[in-house]
Amino acid sequence: MAQYVARTRARLLLSAVLAAVLGFPGVAAERGPVTNLPLPRFVSLKASEGNVRRGPSLSHRIDWVYKRRGVPLQITNEYGHWRLVRDKDGAGGWIHYSLLSGVRTVLVEQDMLPLRRTPRPDALVLAHAELGVIAKLGECQPDWCKITADRLSGWVPKDALWGVDPDEIRE
Incomplete structure (x- = not known):
């Protein structure tokens, strides 16, 4: 039984490595x-x-x-x-x-994305970022990230960015 379990584990590991090397999405x-x-x-x-x-x-x-x-x-x-x-x-x-x-940088995926003073939808808008802007990634909370572009910083919804995982938290 122990040999069967060891062979099965080895096969699973080999499959995962091959899938990662070949670039299958979702497997790494x-x-x-x-x-x-x-x-x-x-x-x-x-x-x-x-x-x-x-x-x-x-x-x-x-x-x-x-x-x-x-x-x-x-x-x-x-x-x-x-x-x-x-x-x-x-x-x-x-x-x-x-x-x-x-x-870490992110790509803005929403045109005229408001950069806010605090991570709240009703917070003061400090500036707007155009679609396609590359910004430096700062702190991230569950739904918000602070970004900096052209010396302007502000909080934006995380789902408006590419380059950060949805569940990523940064301090």
């Missing part, structure tokens, strides 16, 4: 095999340009190039110095880790 290891950091996790593009490749090496074809410094990306897998990322639209590929930053 809890920790990255290289960094031991959580997977999936959000990062941002450190460079002003970043090549996204079909596989984790320089010999793989470049599928496209990110051209916005700070764009939020979600890491879904790791292999050596390479990270499998996806963007807001679900497009993904392999990018060298040196092009990524742990600085």
Whole structure:
């Protein structure tokens, strides 16, 4: 019986690893095999340009190039110095880790999003953020996050942002 349980566990682990490596959505290891950091996790593009490749090496074809410094990306897998990322639209590929930053940014997904003084729907509006703005992510409560863009800060509903998990809390 013990051998059966061990083989079953090994098969399940192998299935999960293969699914994560092949990029099946919704299936990923809890920790990255290289960094031991959580997977999936959000990062941002450190460079002003970043090549996204079909596989984790320089010999793989470049599928496209990110051209916005700070764009939020979600890491879904790791292999050596390479990270499998996806963007807001679900497009993904392999990018060298040196092009990524742990600085958290978000993408505003609502046009003229009010930035409020406090995390309440009736709080004073300090400014508005246009659709597509990349902002630095600050503190997050269950339903609200504080963001900063162009030296302006304010609280916005979490569901109006891409680059933060719905259940994520940040201090």
